[in-house]
Amino acid sequence: MLDTFISQILATSAIEWAAVVLALGYVWLAARQNSWCWACAFASTAIYTWLFWQVTLPFQAGLNLFYMIMAIYGYYQWHRRAEGESRVRSWPWPWHVLLVPGLLMIGWGLANLASGQFNNEFLWLDACIQVLSVVTTFMVAHKVLQNWVYWFFINLASAYLYAQSGLMLSACLFAGYIGFSIYGYIQWQSELRQQGSEHAYS
Structure with a gap:
């Protein structure tokens, strides 16, 4: 098992290594709210x-084609707003209770529609990850705190999917993203609390 894993990592192409390094740059910079994250996202x-x-x-x-477009959109969103508007925000939990099941149903429907064209036993997981990731990327662009909770579960599912597809380095990347999701949530939550304190004393 370990030998197989190591051999798959060693066999990873240079282009996949480049994608992984850029992807790590993206999530690290995004957690720190550095707009260079969007350049890393576009290339990766x-x-x-x-x-x-x-x-x-x-x-x-x-x-990922959608992510390329969203990298441009995210950069624009983070730069076009005035300092007072470009702040972390939080969505009420009832929104998520309604949103997540609806998105999973859309993913399931897309997988059924595509099943006749693509032969992949994990098509349903592929589709659900896509649908959830689209919405979560908009949440990042608009600095919604809960995006990190969504990414936690998306990254967990993605790591499994990529491992099953033979992309072991990318699977390791997304497993690492799980930790970054926690880090990002703590960072953004801290800023949200700070914003609340500033507002209280203003």
């Missing part, structure tokens, strides 16, 4: 769009 997702298409994960390929 451009590579992943091609990689996922090669291993017949069409929804992941489409998702």
